[in-house]
Every structure is written in C-alpha cells, then in structure tokens.
Amino acid sequence: GEIRLEDLEGVGRITAQKLRAAGYYSVKDLAFASAHELALILGSEDRAMAIIRAAQRLVSRGEEFITAKELFEKRKNVEYISTGVKALDDLLEGGIEVGSLTEFIGEFGAGKTQLCHQLSVMVQLPKEKGGLGARALYIDTEGTFRPERVVQIARAKGADPEKVLENIIYARAYNSDHQMLLVDEAKKYIEKNNIRLIIVDSLINHFRSEYPGRENLASRQQKLNRHISQLHKLASLYNLAVVVTNQVMAAPDIFFGNPLKPAGGNIMAHGFTYRIWFRKAKEGKRIARIIDSPKHAEKEAAFAISEDGVTD
Ligand code: ADP
Ligand code: MG
Known part of the structure; x- marks a missing residue:
C-alpha cells in the first residue's frame, strides 16, 4: 500500500501530524515540497531538505535521469x-x-x-x-x-x-x-x-x-x-x-x-x-x-x- 509519512527517515508521529495539518498527506507531497515552505513548519531548513531528499529517493527510486529514447517510449x-x-x-x-x-x-x-x-x-x-x-x-x-x-x-x-x-x-x-x-x-x-x-x-x-x-x-x-x-x-x-x-x-x-x-x-x-x-x-x-x-x-x-x- 501507500507509504506513510512515518515511514520516512527523520519523521516521527508528531512531525507527521504537523505535516498532515499543513497539507502534506503523502510522501509524494513531500518529494515535491519547497524546502522554504517546509522549513516554516519544521523550524529548520536543514531538516526540511533532509526530509525532502528522503521522500524524493523513495518516489524516484533513483530513476531521475533517463534517456530521450526512454522518454519517447x-x-x-x-x-x-x-x-x-x-x-x-x-x-x-x-x-x-x-x-x-x-x-x-x-x-x-x-x-x-x-x-x-x-x-x-x-x-x-x-x-x-x-x-x-x-x-x-x-x-x-x-x-x-x-x-x-x-x-x-x-x-x-x-x-x-x-x-x-x-x-x-x-x-x-x-x-x-x-x-x-x-x-x-x-x-x-x-x-x-x-x-x-x-x-x-x-x-x-x-x-x-x-x-x-x-x-x-x-x-x-x-x-x-x-x-x-x-x-x-x-x-x-x-x-x-x-x-x-x-x-x-x-x-x-x-x-x-x-x-x-x-x-x-x-x-x-x-x-x-x-x-x-x-x-x-x-x-x-x-x-x-x-x-x-x-x-x-x-x-x-x-x-x-x-x-x-x-x-x-
Ligand atoms: P467565456 O469565454 O467568457 O467563458 P462562454 O464559454 O461562457 O464564454 O461562452 C458564452 C457564449 O456561449 C455565449 O455568448 C453564447 O454565444 C454561447 N452559448 C452558451 N450557451 C449556449 C446554448 N445553450 N446554445 C448556444 N450557444 C450558447
Ligand atoms: Mg467564462
């Protein structure tokens, strides 16, 4: 099933609650979040970046770069x-x-x-x-x-x-x-x-x-x-x-x-x-x-x- 916010490294129950309250419901939401906006919720830009990176790793599974041929397909x-x-x-x-x-x-x-x-x-x-x-x-x-x-x-x-x-x-x-x-x-x-x-x-x-x-x-x-x-x-x-x-x-x-x-x-x-x-x-x-x-x-x-x- 869907990966929960709590499954991310560095996200506990309280943080997950805060994130949901601010409109971040899924790992996908976090992967595309802006570090600046997330920092306002978490209180630290470093922490925001770390969580965004963790979410991106899960979402992209290391497939950020593909060939144009793959994109064409x-x-x-x-x-x-x-x-x-x-x-x-x-x-x-x-x-x-x-x-x-x-x-x-x-x-x-x-x-x-x-x-x-x-x-x-x-x-x-x-x-x-x-x-x-x-x-x-x-x-x-x-x-x-x-x-x-x-x-x-x-x-x-x-x-x-x-x-x-x-x-x-x-x-x-x-x-x-x-x-x-x-x-x-x-x-x-x-x-x-x-x-x-x-x-x-x-x-x-x-x-x-x-x-x-x-x-x-x-x-x-x-x-x-x-x-x-x-x-x-x-x-x-x-x-x-x-x-x-x-x-x-x-x-x-x-x-x-x-x-x-x-x-x-x-x-x-x-x-x-x-x-x-x-x-x-x-x-x-x-x-x-x-x-x-x-x-x-x-x-x-x-x-x-x-x-x-x-x-x-
Ligand atoms: P806008 O680009 O401002 O959103 P609309 O999509 O509302 O414009 O288009 C309005 C026009 O659609 C009206 O001026 C009318 O010409 C036409 N129109 C709306 N309802 C009907 C209808 N039931 N039968 C024929 N034309 C219609
Ligand atoms: Mg109109």
Missing part, C-alpha cells in the same frame, strides 16, 4: 481527453494532454467556459469515445458553472445526465486564498474519486481584483506563481490534466498587431505547457489558435457553440 503512453470537437482535437493532436497544464485564453463570450463544461463531460466517457472513464473536479471562481448546461452536453454525447452530474466534483472559490486552499484540499479527493481532470475557471479573476495596480503586482505574481506550481504538482503526481481559463487585457504598449494580451504576464506565460487563444468570428463561429506549445506549430481551427455544447 514513455510519451507514447501519454493520454488525451478529447474535446468532443474534431477540429480542436486535430489542432491539439489528440485533445487535452494528461499530465500537463493547458490554458484557454480569450475575451468574454469566446467559449472558454463552454469548453470547460464539455471537458468535464468528455473525461467521463470511455476511452473508445475519447474520455478516460474518470471524474472531473471543477473550481469555479466566476460563478458561471451551470449544471443545466452539463445536462444538455451529456445528452448530446449519449451519456446519462444524472450520472454525469454526479461525477463532477464542484467548488465555488470565493477569493484567491480560498481558491488555493481548494486546490490543496483537492489532494484528498483525487485518488479516492478517480479524478483525472481539474478545471479552474478562471484562474486569474480573484488575483486581478484583489491585487490591483502596479504597487501590488509583485505580491500578486508571487502568489499566482505558487498557485500555478500547486497545479503542476497535482498534474504530475496524479497523472491528470489541468485546464484553466485566463482573461485578456488591453496592452497599451502595443501599437501594431493584436491590442490584447493574456492577463497574468510572464508567470502565466511560463506556467502553462499549452496556451490556446479563443476569439469570436463571423456568424457566431469561434476560432482557437495555439499560441504557445513545445510541440505544436502556431495554427488555428474553427468551432461553434450550440445547444449540444461545443461543436465543429
């Missing part, structure tokens, strides 16, 4: 969640990648939330229908999640709406601290509930409104960075997909080209493996464009939004 087993839209799956070469962070960027009404609803249904479908036969965890910061919409999409996909609703674990985040707390708490649900998709819609909303202006920028970015690294940990520890949405803002310093840019600056730009920009086009159509990816060219695909959800 490993990546053949990477799973994808179909978006339920042929054009978008083609654009993404399979769908939303499991183990990675994907960001949907766009102005209001571009379809970000609609696609989040659809993905929370798609992840539940069996593999042969593009899903993972798993559950979704949905963190809603803007109050725009609508179970009625999930019901419509589930019907369109031939799934039982009641069951689909039961397989979406939902939480409303009321401020940025609460949002980060929810992500910490999520650890308790993930393995028990077979969660393979975490959605945060939108990631940035509370951070922008709570830390307005230049004078708050540094603290906002620092906190945002911590939040994104929380999500990274979950994606790699539990082999699940993370999808977040982001708003766009006016870029006063740009005179040519696109006058809009994604909110959140460099922290967001570097935090996400795949960034997809949605925009509205003629006749209710939407365009998705990959703007940042280690493996895709910058290309576009068109999609629509209807009663049935997001469609080709």
Whole structure:
C-alpha cells in the first residue's frame, strides 16, 4: 500500500501530524515540497531538505535521469481527453494532454467556459469515445458553472445526465486564498474519486481584483506563481490534466498587431505547457489558435457553440 509519512527517515508521529495539518498527506507531497515552505513548519531548513531528499529517493527510486529514447517510449503512453470537437482535437493532436497544464485564453463570450463544461463531460466517457472513464473536479471562481448546461452536453454525447452530474466534483472559490486552499484540499479527493481532470475557471479573476495596480503586482505574481506550481504538482503526481481559463487585457504598449494580451504576464506565460487563444468570428463561429506549445506549430481551427455544447 501507500507509504506513510512515518515511514520516512527523520519523521516521527508528531512531525507527521504537523505535516498532515499543513497539507502534506503523502510522501509524494513531500518529494515535491519547497524546502522554504517546509522549513516554516519544521523550524529548520536543514531538516526540511533532509526530509525532502528522503521522500524524493523513495518516489524516484533513483530513476531521475533517463534517456530521450526512454522518454519517447514513455510519451507514447501519454493520454488525451478529447474535446468532443474534431477540429480542436486535430489542432491539439489528440485533445487535452494528461499530465500537463493547458490554458484557454480569450475575451468574454469566446467559449472558454463552454469548453470547460464539455471537458468535464468528455473525461467521463470511455476511452473508445475519447474520455478516460474518470471524474472531473471543477473550481469555479466566476460563478458561471451551470449544471443545466452539463445536462444538455451529456445528452448530446449519449451519456446519462444524472450520472454525469454526479461525477463532477464542484467548488465555488470565493477569493484567491480560498481558491488555493481548494486546490490543496483537492489532494484528498483525487485518488479516492478517480479524478483525472481539474478545471479552474478562471484562474486569474480573484488575483486581478484583489491585487490591483502596479504597487501590488509583485505580491500578486508571487502568489499566482505558487498557485500555478500547486497545479503542476497535482498534474504530475496524479497523472491528470489541468485546464484553466485566463482573461485578456488591453496592452497599451502595443501599437501594431493584436491590442490584447493574456492577463497574468510572464508567470502565466511560463506556467502553462499549452496556451490556446479563443476569439469570436463571423456568424457566431469561434476560432482557437495555439499560441504557445513545445510541440505544436502556431495554427488555428474553427468551432461553434450550440445547444449540444461545443461543436465543429
Ligand atoms: P467565456 O469565454 O467568457 O467563458 P462562454 O464559454 O461562457 O464564454 O461562452 C458564452 C457564449 O456561449 C455565449 O455568448 C453564447 O454565444 C454561447 N452559448 C452558451 N450557451 C449556449 C446554448 N445553450 N446554445 C448556444 N450557444 C450558447
Ligand atoms: Mg467564462
């Protein structure tokens, strides 16, 4: 079974209790902890480092370095969640990648939330229908999640709406601290509930409104960075997909080209493996464009939004 915190060298019953109280439930959590944060709990940076090293040895089993060939073989087993839209799956070469962070960027009404609803249904479908036969965890910061919409999409996909609703674990985040707390708490649900998709819609909303202006920028970015690294940990520890949405803002310093840019600056730009920009086009159509990816060219695909959800 799972290795307990107490099984680690240098961790007794009292320390294990302290660690759990601070949100470190497993050896995996400790292996990816920051020494600085752990030192605040344990009172010593040296002790924190020793425990992190012990946890890392257990988790990696000395296999930190592998050949590119081995990585290539490993990546053949990477799973994808179909978006339920042929054009978008083609654009993404399979769908939303499991183990990675994907960001949907766009102005209001571009379809970000609609696609989040659809993905929370798609992840539940069996593999042969593009899903993972798993559950979704949905963190809603803007109050725009609508179970009625999930019901419509589930019907369109031939799934039982009641069951689909039961397989979406939902939480409303009321401020940025609460949002980060929810992500910490999520650890308790993930393995028990077979969660393979975490959605945060939108990631940035509370951070922008709570830390307005230049004078708050540094603290906002620092906190945002911590939040994104929380999500990274979950994606790699539990082999699940993370999808977040982001708003766009006016870029006063740009005179040519696109006058809009994604909110959140460099922290967001570097935090996400795949960034997809949605925009509205003629006749209710939407365009998705990959703007940042280690493996895709910058290309576009068109999609629509209807009663049935997001469609080709
Ligand atoms: P955002 O990018 O701001 O999250 P949304 O994903 O909420 O945008 O998209 C909202 C748009 O989705 C609406 O403007 C509307 O065009 C479309 N939409 C929402 N529900 C339906 C529906 N039942 N049928 C058709 N279109 C819908
Ligand atoms: Mg939205």
